Amino acid sequence: MSPIVASIIKGTVALLWVVLNALFLVWFERKVAAWIQNRMGPMRVGRWGWAQTIADGIKCLMKEDIIPLAADKPLFVIAPMVSVASAVLIWIVIPFGPGKSGVFSDLPIGIIFIAAVTSLSVVAVFMSGWGSNNKYALFGAMRGAAQMISYEVALVMSILGVVMLAGSLSLQDIITRQTEAGILGWYLFRQPIAFIIYVIAALAELNRAPFDLMEAESELVSGYHTEYSGLRWLLFMLAEYGHMLAWSAIAASLFMGGWTGPGLGALAGRIPAFDLFNYGIWPYLTGFFWFAFKTYLFIFLAMWLRWTLPRVRIDQLMDLGWKFLLPVSLVNIAATAVLANVWGWYAK
């Protein structure tokens, strides 16, 4: 197969993965919110309202496309493209299963690629806010840019601790490194501080409550996408949920061993017939199951937090990022260096 054709197939699969999961996640988020608030959530379209998001998507597709006269048209049009592109691009390096075939393309610079691509979403937010030529949108975008760059520093510094232990930037290597010592080898247990910083900073990167200052419905009329309506708005939502899925998958890969987990093949010693689960497509299916399970654990955590915690104030947000998370992550790097090398902790 020529490399271009292979790339097109992979890209289409990644796009479908993001779109289908976003469809499901919107419904799931509404259901989780409803359960937490003791409501029913969407119930009308299909059983338990499962087709609600599809119906909403069709509705948005039929809506008139409005570009305000005052808007900077090129910026306004390009912003959703950048946002969606960054949500799809992250998936290149995230492993779904074992080996080379378990990941779209295991770039050796994995982590740095993720940091670079996710930064594109800041650009998209700012393009849309500035391009809308609307005061709410501009305020939302300025806040969003300040918030996202502040937390990105803490995020990158927290992942550094994981990279020190794993000795590689490729997510596939980081996952296999973790499993060498069984479940206690997970960086969730070996880098607990990095894990907590990662979760907080990732929520801030995603602009989800309690850090959803740039959208802040009550003060900014949904911030940077105030002027976006219909399908363009839907594309922003798609990218937002795509990013949420990606950050959860990265969390699962970095801290919880990603796709690794016990499969039916582990029982082969007792039931010889189960040996079949160790070959062919089965390791990939088991890997995908554990990958999806751990990813959705993190997604549920993010939703749970969103519907539980009130929004923080902007000065509290900036203080938390710069005056707490960043110093703590610097200390974490130093502590990891000392514990790992001087005192020989974390030896395999």
Add this chain to the structure above:
Amino acid sequence: MASQSYIDVGMFAVIAIGFVVVSMWLNRVVAPFHPDRAKLESYECGEDPLMDAQINFHIRYYVFALTFFVFDVEAIFMYPWAVNFRNFGSNALFVIVEMFVFLVILALGLAYAWRKKVLQWV
């Protein structure tokens, strides 16, 4: 092999942007399109928009951007060190102390910014 990775990166971007373009085209085909002046006005809670929104920025965004820039670049300097962290062997102590010097300078920079009230959100 390496070239395949970069073809992937380019193709993923093309496919994602193509998806947006195609769906916007589909929208153009199936949706109504009747623009008028009031509909295309900027949203300002129903009032007539007052002046342009593309104004000068407050200086604090600039200062935050600069601080971010410094720390992000320094993080990139630390990544090669972190990747090779396990392979230093007998030089380990020396290399760690070296990185500590770097970290201390970084922390001093943060303390300076803190002291100068750069990190204060007014």
